[in-house]
Amino acid sequence: MMGKIMRIINITRYRIFVISAFLLATSHVATALEVHSGHATQGGMIIIKTDPDATLTVDDQPLMLSDTGFAVLGFHRDDTSAIHLHATYSDGSDAYLAITPEPRQFKEQRIDGLPSHMVTPPQAVLDRIARDRKLVSKARSASSALMGWQQDFIWPTHGIITGIYGSRRILNGQPRAPHYGIDIAAATGTPVKAPADGIITMVDDLYFTGITIIMDHGHGISSTFLHLNKADVQPGQTVKQGDVIGSVGSSGRSTGAHLDWRINWFDKRLDPALLTGPMPDS
Template identity: 50%
Template sequence: MAERLLYPLLFALILGQLQTNALASVSLDGKVVQGGLLAGQAPPGSEVTIDGEPIKVSADGRFLIAFGRDDTASRNLAVTLPDGDQWQRRLRPDEREFDIQHIDGLPDEQVTPPDDVLERIRNEAALARRARERSDERTEWVEGFNWPTIGRITGVYGSQRILNGNPRAPHWGIDIAAPTGTPVKAPAAGIVTLTHDMYFSGLTIFLDHGHGLISSFLHLSEILVEEGQRIEQGELIGKVGATGRATGPHLDWRISLGDVRVDPALLLDWDKNPHADSP
């Protein structure tokens, strides 16, 4: 009689421990903050949703979540495990203060592009949108990000200028000042999805790290890669310049997940850039 009672109890304890271990195997790495990027790991075969909408999960259970500059609302992250159990967490990004500059009295030509380049700007914006639509299961962001070049930080994510009372788009990356011709290396492995000479950003490279996570490198003096090329972390891809609408040589490095712009500064080891102050 005692043995018949003991076996179901042991089975329930073992099953409970297995379920607890499975739930504990869901992990998040990164900062829940405006401009932040979270890398998640769940058991293979799990399904992941944000506010009920499914997001991409790789075969080994990895996924990404991004928070935009102005995100303030809580979001519900739900992971359905292969056995049907569910892991949930509410994610509310911490708010940040961004530098806002008001500049008045500028000539109109310095605020609004001339009519003869508006079609070019629209076409280039469409090229960038199409490049950001790619999303596959590669997870080359797993190894983390290195500095693409070393130098003084002259521009930060989220800052914004209001010119003659008209708000401009926020700055979406970090500006790293360096002499023209300074090497620019891939901060993480990826596939080149766009190389183009653009009106605003000059010589530009898009590097896709998988899951729709894309690095873009702006104002280059040279592009040393081709579209479709596979690039390893640390490989030379271009050189610092001042092409496009730039006031001096620097690299403007940006990262987006789909249409959400995230802050590259949050992904870096600041001790590895002796010319930069930690944010």
């Protein structure tokens, strides 16, 4: 009889031990999945922080996590619905986080009375444009482990801002794709610098955008530099923030010397102005 009671007590003690061990294992997860920095808005980039041992997904797609526990993602100009993050930890616990991008107002500009060939390119040009698009989309699909996106981005060149992210032009009544870059007017030959560390993934001369450089900053974040006068880098080259990669020009379909700088998270277009401070007085 005595022996049986002792055994029940022992089992009870064992159960208490198991329960407290379980509580310890789950308690470290309480603060484990959070927005670390960035802008949860249309065109914004956000940095997520979690345990480095996590496996992370966004809307059920894998999301790359650095060995320090950081991940990055971005919202397109027209994104309105919430994204869902799910982290699974090595102890079997998990965490969820939903983030809804805040809507923004974008400018609209109507230009009428343009010659029709300026609005719709001739067929001969369309094949060239299709080839250019493939090259660009391949260069932007890079998903390296580079960490340039964690830096504070610097302006690649200084000048007057003549075009902003998200504005839409309506030519002869036909809506055109919104403008996804930031246009910086500067003299031809003004140096263009790497806004953050990266690797050059494309250098080419394209129909619309002229001499074009694409740079991978890691985890799907890339920079594109359009209408250059010349490129001083080669594909595969590693660059540090502030290194000169080329110079401002007016190549491609451009009306004057300026740099059009774009930022992508894979195929989502982000607003470069959200990643830098205000333009410094040269």
